[in-house]
Amino acid sequence: MNRREDLQNSRQQQRNESPRPAVSSDQPIVTTSSADTSAAELSSLLSSCASPSPLKQVHAQLLTHGLHHNPRLLSLAALAYLSFGRLRPARLIFGAIPAPSAYLWNLVIRAHSTRGQFHHALRLYSSMLGSGVLPDKFAFPFALKACAGLSDLRWGRLVHQHSICVGCGRDLFIDSALVDMYAKCGHVADARVVFDNMWQRDLVSWTAMIAGYAHNGYCAEALDFFWLMRQSGVQANRVGLLSVLLACSRLGAVKRGEWFHNFAIQTGYESDLQVSTAVIDMYAKCGSLDLARKVFDLTEGKDVICWSAMIASYGVHGFGRDAIYIFKKMVEEGVEPNEVTFTSIISACSHAGLLEEGQGYFNLMKIVYGIEPGLNHYACMVDLLGRAGKLTEAEALIQTMPVKPDVSLWGSLLGACRIYGNIDVGERIADLIFELSPSHSGYYVLLSNIYAAKSRWNDVERVRELMSKKKVNKVQGISLIEFDNRIHKFGVGDRSHPQTDSIYAYLGKLSVRMKQMGYVPLTDFVLHDIEDEMKEAALFYHSERLAIAFGLINMSPCSPIRITKNLRICGDCHNATKLISKIENRIIIIRDMNRFHHFGDGFCSCADYW
DNA sequence: TTAGGGTTAG
Structure with missing residues (x-):
């Protein structure tokens, strides 16, 4: 049942009447004289409007017949406007109702909150309190959603306190909304406290916590929670899948991502466009561009977000021509690019050095599609x-x-x-x-x-x-590599890994072979990025090199080594990795904070243009 | 009448 039907049914239930045939915009309202138009008739007409056009006519009749002080008719009119998403007239009418019921307050707040009108939702919540109506358990999730949407922690905490004050401290829906609110305000620890104190948890509360972790960068925790949720007997749905796929993409954890992709296939969620888009994005961000393209090609009914995800994927990997091909194909198939598509395609041109093409897309966006360029x-x-x-x-x-x-x-x-x-x-x-x-x-x-x-x-x-x-x-440089179902993390000159001795020994041997091939450290980059990396001796122990050595030691010779780094790769590591890829005959894929570098046979896909 | 979600520069 959609929102509109939902609200219409509510109105019918409230009146305790049986559903009436809807009045569509094609059916003109039967105009009656002011003498014989009764409140009951208008009430009936208001309830049966199927589109905004007849609603406006009935609303006009309500005014011309002097019934604009009738609270029952005003309530019905406000609800009818809300059901069509016409929030402004709904708000104006609602303002004229002398003492709206808590039920009506809730619906008005909900309509604003669910349509992204968060400021209005909170203003209404505040007015409700001012008018002396106490919020009930239905009001809090809507108000909290507005706080979450605004990332307004101050208001969020206030609403949280209200919920406790009115005795709604243990409500599954409110608690889930609180988890979401704290997470969206960036306070994951507070979200976790609420979650831990819940007396019962369901799919939504688990998912809110997982999503909170994933969106705040606590990706390992998001994945851990996914398993905990399964252990507690709750089966994930598409929303949970979206969050763990996001976590995998951020970690560069392709094996785990593959597992979730298989999970999506087995559970039938693969046919969901949002899940498919997240899978495409995950594979691309984990360095598996081919797999991303495979899923993309198999996805039916692609929308602009899905197309844009593929364009962005090619862009960040430096394959500008492929990004342009996908863009053209998208337009051919009748899908109109949006502002994100243009951000992605211009960025793709930038990474590939396609100056004229990028300028062309910037002009196309403005002239043909009428999109005003934003900061991005x-x-x-x-x-x-x-x-x-x-x-x-x-x-x-x-x-x-x-x-x-x-x-x-x-x-x-x-x-x-x-x-x-x-x-x-x-x-x-x-x-x-x-x-x-x-x-x-x-x-x-x-x-x-x-x-x-x-x-x-x-x-x-x-x-x-x-x-x-x-x-x-300074931000500490960190490199991540996935192996044996675990994410292995390396810092600069890190000696905390159990395989430290063999990693450093391997790098030592590698250094001799590199020097034989003419490697000279780029001392300019000794001063790059990280304080600890400023010492020349530390050049060879940059986090990505420790991760590469770990991969070379542990991973089978035919598998590519995929590394995710939180900072930009330095020039010296870039040179070194090119050489290592040649010496070891390995594909090494490094995702730094800006883009992907595919190293192989002594070259990088970025053509040293990054 | 209540809660969780896919693409975006550097």
Whole structure:
């Protein structure tokens, strides 16, 4: 039953009447004279409107017959507008009802909350309290949904307290909504406290917790909870699957992702378009682009999100031409691209160095599809121009674009200055960036790299001092590799892994062979990314190299080594991995924070353009 | 009348 039918039935139940035949827009309302139009007739007409058009006519009759003070008719009119998603007229009519029932308050709040009108939903909730109506167990989930939608923790906590005050402290629906609210506000620990204290849990409460973990980056916990849920006898549905697929994609855990894909096939959820899209995204983000494409080709009734996922996948792997092919095919099949599709296709062009094509899509978006470029699109364009060496054009675009640029846009340009060794522009932009975002370590590192590449060590030292003065904390570099159903994590110079001795011994041997092949450490990158990675001796023990050695030791020779890194791969590791792929005759796929690098036979798919 | 969800730059 959909929302509209739901609400119409509610109205009928409330009146305790049998359903009447609906009045459609094709059936003109029988106009009656003001004398013989009774409240009962209008009530009947309001309940049977099947579309907004006859509803407006009945509403007009209600006003012209002077019945606009009749609370029962007003309630019915408000409900009728709500059922068609016409929130504004519903709100206006609702405001004229002298003392709405708690039931009516709940429905009005629910309608706003479920349609994403979170501010209005909370304002209504607040007005309900102000009018002296106590919220009941049906009101809280709607109000909490609004708090979750706004990530408004202050209001969320307040509603939580209200629920306890009115004696709704142990309600399955409210508790699940609380888990969701705390998770969406980024307070996963609080969500977990609510979850742990629940006296009973069902599929939705488990799923809310799993989704909360996955969306907040606690991916291992999300997967653990999936198993705990199964152990507790609750079978996952499509929503839970979406969350664990997201977790796998973030971890780069392809084996686990495959398991969930099989689970989807066995349970029939594979035919669900959202699940298929999540599977495609998972395979692509785990480095298995071929599998992503296979699932994509088998997916029927693809919508714009599914097409966009495939375009984004090709883009992040550096296969811009394939992304363009998919885009064209999508349009041929009559699916209209949206603003996300354009973000993805322009980004795909950027990663592949397709300057003209990217500019073409930017224009196509505006001229043909009438989509106003947003911050994301401008960011992609700055990246596209910057990577192509068009620094002046990129800067001019930032300065002339109608959207206010954020720091990441300038950061993108700073990245281009690093690639092209442009100190003048780089310094100027860096000053601006440090003012806007004084604690983001990545931008200091970028500037430091620009100086280091020109051997301006005094300036490098100055940047280090600046970081120290501003107490900028660096993000620790972490690499993940999945093996034997586990995610193995490595930090820089990490010695905590049980196989540490063999990993370091392997790297030692590898180093000799690499040097024989002419490997010279890129000392410019000694200063890249991580404080601990600044020492030359540590170059060889960057997290991704430890993960590669672990993969080489443990994984069968024919299987590719897939690594996920939380920072951008440094130039030295990039060179080293190319060599390692040749020496070991292995495919090594590294996903860094920006894109994929497929290493094989001494080359990288990014063609050193990243 | 109540709760959980797929694509997006750097």
